[in-house]
Amino acid sequence: MADTALKPSNQSLDTVIAALRDLLGDRLSTANAIRDQHGHDESYHHGSLPDAVCFAHSTEEVAEIVKICSAHEVPIIAYGTGTSLEGHVIPTRGGVTVDLSQMDAVIEVNPEDLDCTVQAGVRRKQLNEYLRDTGLFFPIDPGADASLGGMSATRASGTNAVRYGTMRENVLALTCVMPDGRIIRTNRRARKSSAGYDLTRLMVGSEGTLGIITEVTLKLYGIPEAITSAVVSFPDLEGAVNAVIATIQCGIPIARIELLDDVQMDAINRYAGLDYPVMSTLFLECHGSEASVAEQATSMGEICADFGGANFQWTSLAEERTKLWQARHDAAYAAKALRHNSVLWATDVCVPISRLAECILETKQDVVDSKLVAPIVGHVGDGNFHLAFVMAEGDEEEFKRADALNDRMVERALSMGGTCTGEHGVGTGKMKFLQAEHGDAVSYMRMIKKALDPKNIMNPGKIFTV
Numbered sequence: 001m002a003d004t005a006l007k008p009s010n011q012s013l014d015t016v017i018a019a020l021r022d023l024l025g026d027r028l029s030t031a032n033a034i035r036d037q038h039g040h041d042e043s044y045h046h047g048s049l050p051d052a053v054c055f056a057h058s059t060e061e062v063a064e065i066v067k068i069c070s071a072h073e074v075p076i077i078a079y080g081t082g083t084s085l086e087g088h089v090i091p092t093r094g095g096v097t098v099d100l101s102q103m104d105a106v107i108e109v110n111p112e113d114l115d116c117t118v119q120a121g122v123r124r125k126q127l128n129e130y131l132r133d134t135g136l137f138f139p140i141d142p143g144a145d146a147s148l149g150g151m152s153a154t155r156a157s158g159t160n161a162v163r164y165g166t167m168r169e170n171v172l173a174l175t176c177v178m179p180d181g182r183i184i185r186t187n188r189r190a191r192k193s194s195a196g197y198d199l200t201r202l203m204v205g206s207e208g209t210l211g212i213i214t215e216v217t218l219k220l221y222g223i224p225e226a227i228t229s230a231v232v233s234f235p236d237l238e239g240a241v242n243a244v245i246a247t248i249q250c251g252i253p254i255a256r257i258e259l260l261d262d263v264q265m266d267a268i269n270r271y272a273g274l275d276y277p278v279m280s281t282l283f284l285e286c287h288g289s290e291a292s293v294a295e296q297a298t299s300m301g302e303i304c305a306d307f308g309g310a311n312f313q314w315t316s317l318a319e320e321r322t323k324l325w326q327a328r329h330d331a332a333y334a335a336k337a338l339r340h341n342s343v344l345w346a347t348d349v350c351v352p353i354s355r356l357a358e359c360i361l362e363t364k365q366d367v368v369d370s371k372l373v374a375p376i377v378g379h380v381g382d383g384n385f386h387l388a389f390v391m392a393e394g395d396e397e398e399f400k401r402a403d404a405l406n407d408r409m410v411e412r413a414l415s416m417g418g419t420c421t422g423e424h425g426v427g428t429g430k431m432k433f434l435q436a437e438h439g440d441a442v443s444y445m446r447m448i449k450k451a452l453d454p455k456n457i458m459n460p461g462k463i464f465t466v
Contacts, residue, residue, distance in 0.1 A: 120149025350422025
């Protein structure tokens with residue numbers, strides 16, 4: 001089914017750009033360098049330039065931008081930091097990119113209620129730095145220092161999701177500019193409500209296709225009294241995965257539990273100058289009181305030992321924990337560094353925890369058989385893992401093998417009751433799998449899209465065709 005959104009005419013674009021220049025002055029750019037910066041994300045997907053880029057400073061400005069574009073049916077793409085992985089911010093139909101990075105104010109913090117409200121351009125590290133003296137923190141950590149508006153739009157999660165949940169569980173309310181330029185607030189600050197449709201959950205994960213998120217109200221948490229991290233190596237991938245499954249099934253409230261296969265550990269050692277054993281490895285972290293953290297560490301040690309885990313290294317020193325998790329967050333860059341002139345294609349799936357070992361082991365065998373370079377990493381505590389294809393730039397044959405392997409991995413995950421993406425989102429990269437995953441429900445998604453955005457101007461060509 002072809003998408004009905006077409007690139008706008010030159011006349012429409014000229015009219016819109018002139019009106020936006022009157023509104024924003026030099027915060028409207030048509031310079032090639034600025035357009036190129038906003039024409040791609042961190043994925044392998046081919047970029048496409050917007051016709052203009054707006055740098056907004058307020059919700060009201062975003063509303064005026066949307067009204068101008070809507071009147072002339074010019075596409076609008078919201079942009080945060082450009083760290084998405086499935087082509088979310090690529091303007092496939094041209095149009096106007098609305099950069100929200102300068103909307104970076106923390107609007108209010110309510111320590112007694114454990115919540116805060118921020119503009120969409122605030123980054124997660126910026127928020128935690130702001131909160132440092134309050135004894136509170138925001139736990140969702142996708143690795144990249146992404147904007148909180150973008151994290152909401154893509155329903156991000158990351159290393160702490162096994163303990164604290166994803167953006168879906170941690171967004172209390174949103175301020176959004178809808179496709180006709182109206183501004184709505186999706187909820188109040190109350191922790192629960194039975195009043196009306198849950199528009200907050202509709203917008204979280206909508207990837208900019210239903211409106212532009214401009215403010216976010218988030219849950220906050222008390223900084224744990226004690227935090228301790230560990231690295232433990234396993235002689236085989238199966239032992240590492242089964243240790244994870246046993247940990248979750250035993251109800252141990254682990255905060256982070258990350259899996260890295262031997263290929264990824266080799267990449268990290270080379271990239272960061274570390275000397276971890278080149279074996280399947282778990283990175284762990286426990287949060288709580290001194291007593292509870294010690295208890296969790298003891299239980300984890302026993303479970304890992306049962307599955308062959310060895311070389312257990314615990315640390316509670318902040319600088320050592322930071323170094324450990326920075327190595328984990330640099331996994332993608334480390335993988336890319338395995339080959340010169342390479343292209344990285346990061347993909348992910350998520351399955352029920354009981355099927356995790358089966359899914360990962362079969363995927364690993366596929367990688368071995370394909371002779372591709374593709375390290376495995378994963379937020380395995382919630383059944384989510386990633387494959388990072390490291391391909392020679394311009395090698396079409398290698399790309400076809402990777403594409404076929406990715407298809408098999410997704411089909412395998414779906415057959416196990418899983419999903420085609422646990423946290424990367426759909427964008428353009430996972431569109432072909434949505435029908436297989438959701439069936440007739442996709443037609444209702446289209447109906448919602450058409451009802452809210454009848455002109456199909458909000459990030460057209462993403463999630464599904466219209």
